[in-house]
Amino acid sequence: MKTLHRSTNLNAVNQNIVLKFSSWVSQQRLGHKIITIGMVVMLLWAGSYKMTAPGAEGIIPLVNNSPLISWHFQVFGAYIGSDLIGVTEVIAAVLIIIGQFKPKFGIFGGAVAVVMFFTTSTMVITTPGSLVGVNGLNYMSFLGLFLFKDIISMGASFYLITQFGHRAILEENKSK
Numbered sequence: 294m295k296t297l298h299r300s301t302n303l304n305a306v307n308q309n310i311v312l313k314f315s316s317w318v319s320q321q322r323l324g325h326k327i328i329t330i331g332m333v334v335m336l337l338w339a340g341s342y343k344m345t346a347p348g349a350e351g352i353i354p355l356v357n358n359s360p361l362i363s364w365h366f367q368v369f370g371a372y373i374g375s376d377l378i379g380v381t382e383v384i385a386a387v388l389i390i391i392g393q394f395k396p397k398f399g400i401f402g403g404a405v406a407v408v409m410f411f412t413t414s415t416m417v418i419t420t421p422g423s424l425v426g427v428n429g430l431n432y433m434s435f436l437g438l439f440l441f442k443d444i445i446s447m448g449a450s451f452y453l454i455t456q457f458g459h460r461a462i463l464e465e466n467k468s469k
Contacts, residue, residue, distance in 0.1 A: 325452075328449045328452060332406065335446070336382045340386065342379070348379070355440070356371075359415065361412050362412055388405065389403065396457040396460035399453060399460075400458055406446070407447055410443040410450060414444045417440040420437075
């Protein structure tokens with residue numbers, strides 16, 4: 294009976310530690326901070342890279358095979374088209390940064406990112422070489438995995454929209 298009691302107490306202590314840790318993570322807003330910093334760095338870095346010749350050339354096969362955005366390079370050409378995509382990513386990052394102080398801007402930045410990541414995530418299906426057959430099964434290649442990360446980024450963008458939305462509502466309620 295004493296062993297059962299000690300085990301129960303140990304489980305309660307462990308659960309208490311887990312709950313305290315969870316509460317601390319929430320109070321520090323660690324998820325929001327990490328997702329925000331990661332998203333801003335990724336958007337600034339990827340956006341500025343697309344404004345270089347190697348960056349533009351790197352996305353040509355992705356854009357050309359996308360039914361959603363292939364028209365873009367046909368209208369603007371690869372280099373100007375890539376610059377426009379890069380500028381859009383930089384604008385989304387800047388809006389997310391401004392959202393730290395004015396949440397409605399963050400909502401808009403998150404929405405721009407959602408549209409971008411939705412578009413690029415569909416390229417997993419349309420880009421040749423994104424899937425490879427191994428022993429009769431299809432797996433994502435490195436290219437496929439590179440594109441698949443945009444589905445996760447789209448989810449992170451929706452998360453940011455939600456967080457900025459909550460803050461915007463709180464600010465509006467305070468001003469009333």
